[in-house]
Amino acid sequence: MGGTAVSALWSNAVEMGRVAGINMAGGRVRYEGFLSVLNASDIAGIPFISAGVVNDEAGRYEVYSVRDGENYRKVLFDGERLVGFLLRGGTNRAGILTHLIKNRRQAGKLKTKVIEGMLHYGHFLKAIY
Secondary structure, eight states: OOSOOOOOOHHHHHHHHHHHHHHHTTOOOOOOOOOSOEEEEEETTEEEEEEEOOOOTTOOSEEEEEEETTEEEEEEEETTEEEEEEEESOOTTHHHHHHHHHTTOBOGGGHHHHHHTOOOGGGGGSTTO
């Protein structure tokens, strides 16, 4: 994380095009990037989504994973910061996790909620974040 990477994601291309168009029209906008690694699909009727770092061969990150039937969740942290996740089956909270990675937010007191898959938008309304 933090280095350069080639990303062939459509969502990144759209954002780069938007920024380029604004700048060509005389505006001054900087491309802030998004996620260089993001994937979502459905295999054999089971949805999955992954973002950020999903493999840690070097042992650099804290890795937490839970398997429950066809559902699988894996989250990777660098200290208090979520750096990646892989969800198979239950993918309904992927947007929140993507937000944490993209904005480099510290999980703080909510780290356990992220690990357990219990983080929801209501937590962002509380002062504990």
